[in-house]
Amino acid sequence: MKPTPRPFTQFVVKVHSRCDLACDHCYVYEHADTSWRRRPKVIGREVLDAVAERIGEHAAAHRLPVVRVVLHGGEPLLAGPDRLRHAAEALRAALPPGCALDLRIHTNGVQLSDAYCELFAELDVRIGISLDGDRASNDRHRRFADGRSSHPMVLRAVQRLRRPEYRHLFAGLLCTVDIENDPVAVYRALAELAPPAVDFLLPHATWEEPPKRVAGSGGTPYADWLLTVHALWEEDGRPFAVRTFESVHRTLRGLSSLTESLGLEPSDLVVLETDGSFEQADSLKTAYDGAPETGLDVFSHSLDQVALHPGIAARQTGTDGLSPTCRACPVVRSCGGGLYAHRYRADNGFDNPSVYCGDLMALINGIAGKDSPVSVPAPGGEPPLPPTASTVAPAAALTAAQLDELARGHGGEDTVRALSRAQSALTRAMLAAAWDASGRGRAEAWALLSELDVAAPAAVDAVLAHPYARAWAARRLAGDLSVGLGGLAALAAAAAVRAGRGDAVPVPVRGGWLHLPTLGRIAVPDGEAVVTGRADGLEVRASDGAVFTALDQPLRRIRLAGGWTVALEDLDPLRDSYDHPVTDRLSDGELLGWTGALREAWELLGRDLPQYAEGIRTGLATVTPLRPGPDGRDVSSAARQAYGAVGIARPSTAPTLALLLAHEFQHVKLGAVLDLFDLHDRADDRLYFAPWRPDPRPLEGLLQGTYAHLAVTEYWGTRTAAYDGLPGEAADRARARFALWRRYTAEAVERLAESGALTPLGRGFADGMRESLSPWLAVPLPAAAERDAERARLERGQLKPAEA
Incomplete structure (x- = not known):
């Protein structure tokens, strides 16, 4: 059977192959690979057009809701504003409808000017900058060829991005660890700049060229350095995102990593060089000359063909792609063997633990101890x-x-x-x-x-x-x-x-x-x-006596943009924890349908319900497919004793799936709160009518329904805002549903508040729900939408949030 390629979602496009700095730790110019000498300095327009077309067809074929493209180098700003504009416009024009472009540029900051910032604001390009800390730390490596410091110019670039008109463009800082630098000074210098994120990267090294060690620094100096930074970061209340630390925290809880340097998630990144050749991850340039090469190019090969390249496939097999030492390691689920390039040794290739193995174990165990x-x-x-x-x-x-x-x-x-x-x-x-x-x-x-x-x-x-x-x-x-x-x-x-x-x-x-x-x-x-x-x-x-060594039916997980990995649980005998029947094992076609629907729904949640999406990404790890209701009716459910999961019958549209995910995860969250705190008098045995149901329910049922419908109200309110001033059936439908659900939810909040059965904490919850609803109640709507809502209220029946 022909293997099915895993789609790429991240693309690094080299727009310039030279640099205006001479950093002595740079893997492009100072390590094993020398291919930069043979490549054009600036990417051609025909190459940009071809890669945009390839990414667009790949996104369409795999129904990708979003792709991330990083314009890179060398130093990408040396490509000039015209070439960068062409890159952004070509990429955006080539994507299919419904696929968003997350476009970024990573620069040393030396060339960043107001003109560039204006261009990137126009093109919606976020900017990341390399900075290794205070001046002494940064100047240890990041200098001009004549030895001059780059620090003042980089600092001016960061300060430019902190200005109100450009702050939204600031993606964060990249800091390469040097154990001779003071970790406290580095952290304080970076934190003082109030970045949205900082990536602390281990310097690229292999078993042939091991990382620097300093006498008297102990057996795990890189872990010690990072743990010092981690402690400061925790003490400060995690003021910015740090992918390395957050990935350790996530993988220790069985969630996906946010970086290719940790965890077991399959690689989904490919690099395009200035000559149009596709390469594997850039870090492989540190292994040996030609290590990242695939022999494939943008003019002759599709991205699906690139995805089947043995070097890329080797990084998509989880523990099977690791050395025996790594597979036996107790922290392998977090470490993932470390960065692929860091495993290289000349005699056996990449079949080794990371050259940072001891440091990674110490770092993971050090962070785990904090948990x-x-x-x-x-x-x-x-x-x-x-x-x-x-x-x-x-x-x-x-x-x-x-x-x-x-x-x-x-x-x-x-x-x-x-x-x-x-x-x-x-x-x-x-x-x-x-x-x-x-x-x-x-x-x-x-x-x-x-x-x-x-x-x-x-x-x-x-x-x-x-x-x-x-x-x-x-x-x-x-x-x-x-x-x-x-x-x-x-x-x-x-x-x-x-x-x-x-x-x-x-x-x-x-x-x-x-x-x-x-x-x-x-x-x-x-x-x-x-x-x-x-x-x-x-x-x-x-x-x-028969012996088996492989799973016949593995649990299938779907990795979505933004670091959310969700399991489609169609195997566990105890998954029948819902008030609706579950499906049997999904066919390959059904799995493909779920995958596409979840990708689209997740994109919609991030756009329409961002304050709910972050919690879903963190706490919802499992979706259990249910059988459709009578006449194809949408069905969804949450089980109080199954935290982290929801049951859903896949609806016909992605917006409905997005709404059901948000609705059911509200039940999951509130159930977890009720396990910790009494929000109502549990001795109260009265029954209460919910506006959306014909049958009375216990107070907890009313509370759960009201809480879930906060998300429903906000969903329809956001959709209504998107249709502001527009005519049409879809717009009228959104306004009518918004009118209905804000009215229902507001009535239910007041019914809870008037019950006399809420605890002081429960009354605070009711106040919070009321406050959340207040701005939505103030949104003016056409009289027709209000009439539709009143008619539905008077004809009260048992309604799902997507059906009203």
């Missing part, structure tokens, strides 16, 4: 109490500011991360309580989980973050004995496979499938199978 995860209790010890707010670790509690943010319906990355930590603690407590209440059977599985929680915590964290791990514990605690202890054994087995240490655990098999949460399933005869996690994968020995 203070809650451990699984050891067998024989006293299990925690059943889950209540008091069992949640104090470190996971929400601040007053975070509660206020949630009360308004929103919740950014830090707030949702705090919810996730609290849910993790509850899941662990519930697992312990379920195991204890079940007579402490499957002790070997519990013992292995406890051992791995110390030896390979990332493996255990990733498995316990799976939403249906908690669903298993909840059913056992509710007395559902049909959910056997095999679920606990399966969790331990999945953790063992992720840890890859050679641990073995027996797992009962029923129905011909062995399911490993977060991984997938294997067709295995019924009985008891022994699962062993090995450095190179897994081994399953079935009851009849």
Whole structure:
């Protein structure tokens, strides 16, 4: 079968192959590769037109909602304003409808002027600048050929980008680590410039040309340097984004990395040189002369052909593409083997750990220690109490500011991360309580989980973050004995496979499938199978002696723009946690449909509901496909005991999917809050009518519905604003739905406030919801839209947010 190429979403276009600085740590001119000498100085217009056409056809073929293009060099500003304008206009014109262009330029800043800033403001190009810290730190490497300092000129460029008229163009700073520089001085100098982001990069090195070491600096000087910066960054409240630190935090929780230097996400980047040749990642120039070359060019080859190049495919195979040492490492899910170029050694190529291996492990473990995860209790010890707010670790509690943010319906990355930590603690407590209440059977599985929680915590964290791990514990605690202890054994087995240490655990098999949460399933005869996690994968020995070493049906994940990776969970036996039936395994065609729909929906969420999208990206890791409702009716659901997941029947349009994702994740967030705090009197047994339903519900049901419809109101309000002054059926429909849902939600907030059953914190939540609705209620609408809303209110029925 012909392999299916993974689409590229990031493109580096070299617009100039020379530089006006002579930085002695530059991988382009100072390391192994010398191809720059043979290439044109400036990219030709015909090359730009061809690459724009290739990117456009690639985006159309893969239904990409957004592509990121970085104009690079050398020094890209040397290409001149006319060539840069042509690049931006050609790229934007070539993209298909519905595909956005995230266009950036990375420069040393020396040439950046007001004229360039005006050009980039016109063309919507964001600007990143290289700066290694204070003057002494920057001048260690970033100088002109005659030795002059570049620091004053770069500083002027950054200050120019801080001006109000250009601030929106400032993408951030790139700082290359030098362990001879004072990390405190570097951090303070960069932080003083108030950048939106800083990338701290390890200097490119290989086993042939190892990184600099300084006498007396210890065994992991680069980790020590970065951990010093990390501590300052945390103390300052994370004033700007740092992809390296955030990627470690994310991968430790089983989420995707934000940088190719860490994590196991497949590579989705390709480079175009000034002569029109396609290359692999630029960092490979540090390995050997010609290392990034593919032999393919923009005139003769499509991007799908480039994606199938063996060098690129090698960086898309997860742990299979790593050395045995890396596969056996407990932090491999976070480290990912490090940057591909940093693994190079002449005798065996890239089949090695990173030359920074010790530093990466120390960095990841140092940051993990700051996260203070809650451990699984050891067998024989006293299990925690059943889950209540008091069992949640104090470190996971929400601040007053975070509660206020949630009360308004929103919740950014830090707030949702705090919810996730609290849910993790509850899941662990519930697992312990379920195991204890079940007579402490499957002790070997519990013992292995406890051992791995110390030896390979990332493996255990990733498995316990799976939403249906908690669903298993909840059913056992509710007395559902049909959910056997095999679920606990399966969790331990999945953790063992992720840890890859050679641990073995027996797992009962029923129905011909062995399911490993977060991984997938294997067709295995019924009985008891022994699962062993090995450095190179897994081994399953079935009851009849048959041995299996690969998953028949892996859990499939979709990586979306902006760092969101979502699993399409169509395998887990406990995914039937919703009030609607789930689908069976998706066909390849259905998977493709889901992939395209999610990409489009995610783009819409980022555009129309940005204050909700950030929380979704942080906390929603799983979408479980449901069967459509009667007559194809849109169906969606959230399960209280499955944090991080929603169930949805794929609707016919991406806007409806975007709305359902936002609506259901509101339920997920509020459920997590209600696990921590009482917002209402739980003894109140009265029933309340919600404006959108014909049947009365308990107060918590009204609260949940009201909270979910904050997102619905904002969605339709944003859509209405986009149609401002425009005629047409779509515009009229958006206005009518906005009128209806803002009215419904406002009525429900007041019904909650008047119930007399809210706690003081609950009354604060009602105030927050009211405040969030206030500006939407003030938006003027045509009388026809208000009449439609009133008619729908009087004909009240059970409505979904996309149906009214």
